[in-house]
Amino acid sequence: MKGIGAVAFKKDGTIYDLARIEDLDNDETIEAVLVDTPEGLEIYRHSTSHIMAHAVKELFPDAKVAIGPAIEDGFYYDFDVDTPFTPEDLKRIEQKMEEIIKKNSPFVRKSMPREEAIEFFKKQGEAYKVELLEELDEEEVSVYEEGGFVDLCRGPHLPSTGFVKAFKLLNAAGAYWRGDERNKMLQRIYGTAFPDKKRLKEYLQFLEEVKKRDHRRLGKELDLFSINDEIGPGLILWHPDGALIRKTIEDFWREEHLKADYQLLYTPHIAKLHLWERSGHWNFYRENMYSPMEIEGVNYEIKPMNCPFHIAIYKSSLRSYRDFPIRYAELGTVYRYERSGVLHGLLRVRGFTQDDAHIFCREDQIEDEILRVLDFTIFILQTFGFKEYQVYLSTRPEKYVGTLENWERSTNALKLALEHKGIEYDVDPGEGVFYGPKIDIKVKDSLGRQWQCSTIQVDFNIPERFDITYRGPDGKEHRPIMIHRALMGSLERFFGILIEHYAGAFPLWLSPVQVGIITVADRHVEYARGVLERMKSAGIRVKGYFDNEKVNYKIRQASLRKVPYLVIIGDKEIESGLLPVRKRGRVQSGPYRVDDLISRLKEEIEDKSLELNI
Secondary structure, eight states, X not given: OTTTOEEEEEETTEEEEGGGGGGSOTTOOOEEEEXXXXXXXXXXXXXXXXXXXXXXXXXXXXOEEOOOOEETTEEEEEEEXXXXXXXXXXXXXXXXXHHXXXXXXXXXXXXXXXXXXXXXXXXXXXXXXXXXXXXXOOSEEEEEEETTEEEEOOOOOOSBGGGOOXXXXXXXXXXXXXXXXXXXXXXXXXXXXXXXXXXXXXXXXXXXHHHHHOHHHHHHHTTOEEOOTTTOTTOOEEOHHHHHHHHHHHHHHHHHHHHTTOEEOOOOSEEEHHHHHHHTHHHHSGGGSOOOEEETTEEEEEOSOSHHHHHHHHTTSOOBGGGOOEEEEEEEEEEOOOOGGGOBTTTBOSEEEEEEEEEEEOGGGHHHHHHHHHHHHHHHHHHTTOOOEEEEEEOOOSSOXXXXXXXXXXXXXXXXXXXXXXXXXEEETTOSBTXXXXXEEEEEOTTSOEEEEEEEEEESHHHHHTTOOEEOTTSSEEOOEEEEEESSSOHHHHHHHHHHHHTTOOOTTTXXXXXXXXXXXXXXXXXXXXXXXXXXXXXXXXXXXXXSSOHHHHHHHHHHTTOSEEEEEOHHHHHHOEEEEEETTTXXXXXXXXXXXXXXXXXXXXXXXXXXXX
16 A cells, blocks of 8 residues: 555564564565555554554553454454543544554564563553463563553554554444453444545445444334333344335245245244254254253253254154155244344344255255255345345364264265356355354345355254154165255344345335325325225235325325335326326326326336336
8 A cells, every 4th residue: 555555574474563574584585464455454453453542541541451453344442441431532532542643653562471461461450461361371472562552462563653544433332341241341442444544534434324224223213123121132023014024025935935845834932952952052052042941840942943843844754765855944933142242133133033944855966955045045135136145165163063074075065066056155164053064145235245144054964863864765764964044044134134235215025115195185185095995905005194284294204214106196186097106216207097007016016126117
C-alpha cells in the first residue's frame, strides 16, 4: 500500500517485526509482509488495538487491560472498569490515540522470563495479564513497549505508532472475561482501522447500510418477531406477519420436497437420555445440550438433533436394497444451549427449526445422492434470491467417532461429487462434525456478506451405533449409508438473513401483505371492499387502508410496512373500473381492470419472481 508498504517480514512461514531483520544473516531468504495483505492488515489492526489500550490507560489509570486481538474488519480490547464507557468516552479515547500516533513511538519487543513478567504485571496491578501468564508453559515470553505503555503480546507489531493512518472506534459493549458468564463482565471497545482514509470511509458507509438492514430493528418496525425476557433469551415469538412469511417458506419447502421424492416426518421434542448417549451426542455435544429431566424415574432430554428419531422410523420395519434411497425430511424444532453473550436476534438462538433431512442409501448411491442434494440446494437458495455462494469441504475434527477408513471414504465421496459438478471449493480442515465430514455452503447477501446456511454430511458412523441394516440381493444384512442435510439451515436464521438481504422489502411471493388498497374518501370504501374480497378470494394477501385519514398518511403507513403494490381508489377509479398501481419505490403502472390485475399478481407470485414486474 502506497505510503506504508511493508509492516513485517516472513521467514520460513513465521512472521517477524521489521526491527528483527537486523538479526538475520545476509544470505537468509525473507519475504516482505505488506499492509494490504490479510497478514499485514491483521498486524496493522492489532497494533491499533494496543494504541487504544495505551489511550485508555492514559485517560482511565485504574482500568485493567485484558485481551485485544485483531478480528475480521477490525479489532477490540477488553477492559475492567468501574463504569461502562460512554460515546463521549470513545471520542476522548480517539483523541488520545491521535496524540499517541503523532508521537510516532516505536513498538519495541522485549523478551523476558515468564516469572519476571508475572512479577512485572503484578506490580502494575494487571490481574488479567498475570492470569494469562500463569497458564503459559513457555519459559520466555515477549512484551511490547511504545511510549511508556507495556503490554504482554506475542506480536508482531508495526514499526511505530505513526504507521496507523485511519481508524475509528465503533462502540462499547459488555463481554464476560473469556466468554464465560460465570466470570466478571468487562467492557469491550470495538474499532476498525484501514491503511487509508478512503477505505475507512467506505467501510463506515457499509456499516451504516448494515445498521439500516439489521433484522432486529426491521423485525420490530415491521412487527415480524420478538424476544421476551419473561419467556427467555434466544426463544423467538413469531408475530402474525412473520408467521405468514414463515408459512410461505414452509409451504414452498414441503411442496418441493414432495416433488423430489422425500417423505415428510414429524417427531417428538424429547426422548429418553439413553438415545443421545447411543448417538454420541451426549459425549461429544453435551455442552450444547440442556440438563435432563426426570419423568417416572427415567431421564429424558430435549432434542438437539432430529437424526435419532429418523433412524427409529427407519428401523420400524425391515428394509430391502430395493427400497433405497429412502429420503426423510422434517421441519424439526430443536433446542441447543448457547451462552447469553453470543445470542443475536434470529441469527443465534436457543430454539430453532431445522429444515432437516436424512437420506438412507447404498454405498454405490452416495455420489448420485450428493449430486441431487447439491442441485436441490442451489435451486432452493436461488429461489430466495441468493445467486452467489462459497463452498467449503470440512474435514475430520480432533474429536470424532468411527474408523479412519470410513472418514476417508466419506470425505472422498463429498469431494468427488463437488468435482463432478465442477464446483470450486475450499478445504476447511478439522471443521467436520464428530460423526462425519461435510460440505458447507455459505451464501452471499446483497451486501456481499457470507452466511452459513446449507450443509451436507456423509455418515458411516451413526448407522453402526444404531445397528441399522437392510437385506441385500445376496440375502444378507448390509449397513446403509446415511446422509444428513439441511438446505436453509434453520428457519429462524434463514429468515434473519432474508430480512437483511432484502432490507425488509421482500419480493411479492414472500411479502406478508402483497397489495394495499387505499381509499381517498369514505364514499369509496364499499367499492374498495369489493376489490379487496376479489383479490383475497384469488389467494392474494391484501390489506385495506380504509380509515378516515388523509391519502398521503395512508400511503406512508403502507410504505413503512414495505407493501409491494398499492392501489388507490377514488371517484375516477370507480367510474372507469380501472385501477392504477403504485409499485414500491413510487413507480406507477397501469391502469388495469381488476381481473387483469389479479391475473398478473397471481402470475408474479406463482413464478416467485424476485422483482416487482407489474
